[in-house]
Amino acid sequence: MITRDDVLAAERRISNYIRRTPLFRGGSSSAPLWLKCEFLQHTGVFKARGAFNRQLAALERGELDPAVGVVAASGGNAGLANAYAAAALGVPATVFVPDTAPRVKVERLLKYNATVRQIGTEYIDAYEAAQEYVAQSGALFCHAYDQPEIAAGAGTIAEEILQDEPGIDTIVVAVGGGGLYAGLAASAAGRTKIVAAEPFTIPTLHAALKAGRPVDVAVSGIAADSLGARRVGDIAFSIASKEPPISVLVKDDDIIAARAQLWSEYRIPAEYGAAAAFAALTSGAYRPQEDERVAIIICGANTDPGTLSDAAPEYRAAAS
Known part of the structure; x- marks a missing residue:
C-alpha cells in the first residue's frame, strides 16, 4: 500500500530528472476535457x-x-x-x-x-x-509496475494534473499491471475519482475486483505489448479494494479508432495501450456528466509511426 506522502516524496526526488508534461484542453465534448501529454516524457512513456x-x-x-x-x-x-x-x-x-x-x-x-x-x-x-x-x-x-517506488513515481502525474487544473473531477487511465493506476489513486484519494480503462481482452483489474483477489487472465489483443500483464499487481489491488475505481472495458476496435482519432485531431502518436484511456470516452464505456471536468492520461507513444494515418483502414472500419 502506498499513500500520497509516498507520491510527494517521489515528486521531490525525481523533479530534476523528469519532464513536467503539458496538460491541455481537448476539443468539443459534452464535458470539459483535458489531455495529459505524458507521451512526451523521457523515453516516450510515463514509466x-x-x-x-x-x-x-x-x-x-x-x-x-x-x-x-x-x-x-x-x-x-x-x-x-x-x-x-x-x-x-x-x-x-x-x-x-x-x-x-x-x-x-x-x-x-x-x-x-x-x-x-x-x-x-x-x-x-x-x-x-x-x-x-x-x-x-x-x-x-x-518491477514493471508492482513496487511501491515505481507506483509512487507514476503517481506524480496526478499531482501535476491537479496543480495545473485543481477543478478536475475525474482522471481516466489505462490499466495493465496497475502501477500507474495505483500511484494516481494514492495521490488523488479524496480529491478526484479515477476511471480505470482496460481492454476486454486483458481485464486484470476488472477481473480482480470481481473475484475479490488478483487472478490470472489470458493476454491477447491490440494493446498486449504495453498492457499485457497476466494479473494486476498487489499494490493496485490493495488500493482498489479500499476505494474502488470506476472500472470500464473497451473493445480492440474502439482502441484502434481512439488511437486514429488522437492522431487525426491532435497529432498525438499514441500507442494502443495509451489510446485505451481515450477509448473509454469515445466508445461511451464511460459517460461523464455534462459539467464533469475530465483529464485523460495519454501515457505512451512508443509505436510504429508508419501505422499512423488520418485515413487508416482500421479507423474507418471501427468508426463505421
Missing part, C-alpha cells in the same frame, strides 16, 4: 517517473551497486524507462523482454546501451528469466 524514483531511492539506501546495475522485465516500456534512468545515473541495465516485443522498443533499448535479452512470448516469461538473473547477479530488480 520514467517510477524508474527514476526506484533507482534514486535505492542509491540513497545503498542498495544499488553501480558496478552491477539494474535489471527489468518488460513488454518494452518499463525496460525503456529503467534503461534510460540507469544510463542517466551511470549504472548498467539488463532488460528482459518477450520475443514479441515491438522492434521499435528493442531498438531504443539498445540505443540506451542496455543489454537486451529476449525470451518467451509474454511478459511473465521475461519476468521469470529476470528473477533468475537477479538471484545470480545481485542486480537491483525494477
Whole structure:
C-alpha cells in the first residue's frame, strides 16, 4: 500500500530528472476535457517517473551497486524507462523482454546501451528469466509496475494534473499491471475519482475486483505489448479494494479508432495501450456528466509511426 506522502516524496526526488508534461484542453465534448501529454516524457512513456524514483531511492539506501546495475522485465516500456534512468545515473541495465516485443522498443533499448535479452512470448516469461538473473547477479530488480517506488513515481502525474487544473473531477487511465493506476489513486484519494480503462481482452483489474483477489487472465489483443500483464499487481489491488475505481472495458476496435482519432485531431502518436484511456470516452464505456471536468492520461507513444494515418483502414472500419 502506498499513500500520497509516498507520491510527494517521489515528486521531490525525481523533479530534476523528469519532464513536467503539458496538460491541455481537448476539443468539443459534452464535458470539459483535458489531455495529459505524458507521451512526451523521457523515453516516450510515463514509466520514467517510477524508474527514476526506484533507482534514486535505492542509491540513497545503498542498495544499488553501480558496478552491477539494474535489471527489468518488460513488454518494452518499463525496460525503456529503467534503461534510460540507469544510463542517466551511470549504472548498467539488463532488460528482459518477450520475443514479441515491438522492434521499435528493442531498438531504443539498445540505443540506451542496455543489454537486451529476449525470451518467451509474454511478459511473465521475461519476468521469470529476470528473477533468475537477479538471484545470480545481485542486480537491483525494477518491477514493471508492482513496487511501491515505481507506483509512487507514476503517481506524480496526478499531482501535476491537479496543480495545473485543481477543478478536475475525474482522471481516466489505462490499466495493465496497475502501477500507474495505483500511484494516481494514492495521490488523488479524496480529491478526484479515477476511471480505470482496460481492454476486454486483458481485464486484470476488472477481473480482480470481481473475484475479490488478483487472478490470472489470458493476454491477447491490440494493446498486449504495453498492457499485457497476466494479473494486476498487489499494490493496485490493495488500493482498489479500499476505494474502488470506476472500472470500464473497451473493445480492440474502439482502441484502434481512439488511437486514429488522437492522431487525426491532435497529432498525438499514441500507442494502443495509451489510446485505451481515450477509448473509454469515445466508445461511451464511460459517460461523464455534462459539467464533469475530465483529464485523460495519454501515457505512451512508443509505436510504429508508419501505422499512423488520418485515413487508416482500421479507423474507418471501427468508426463505421
